[in-house]
Amino acid sequence: MKLVTVFMLSALPLYCSAGSGCQFIEDIVSKTIDASMSPAEFTKDLEAYIETDAEENAFQKMKHLFNSQSKETLANIQEMMVISSPML
Template sequence: MKLVIVFMLAIIPVYCRTNSSGCNRMDDAIAKTINSSVPMEEYHETVKKYTTLPYIRSTVEKFKECFAKQSNDTQHNIFVMVYAVYNSDKCSGY
């Protein structure tokens, strides 16, 4: 499961680079994935465009549940990491 999380987080800058209109939606999806207080129904509403197949929907549910089980410190550190990736020298201008 940790490897899946690493791959999903690693693809975020690539997705935003190739699809400039998707970054705000992706930011919202990331925020709702990491935020354990967001109910699953609201989360599904946010990601439904990207989870049309049942196995993808199941995977993102597990991904959200994984973050929901993390401590507040871990969730905060993930926000810090995402912010650092988006604001790095390699990503500026995308």
């Protein structure tokens, strides 16, 4: 899961540094961890940053992996993001 998180954050065209209090990063992390958001909704929200079908497929698979995690695991991921990026 940590590798998927790193992949997601490095694959996006970042406009600011993680931990800087950037609203863009906060929104992406929240949407990624939100189990109620479907992979289709997730990629629709990111369509401005997705250029190919392969990228869209990768983001949908990543979101599906997050959605298949337990609530406890998602809570731990949220806690990890707060610890590693105290400005989030």
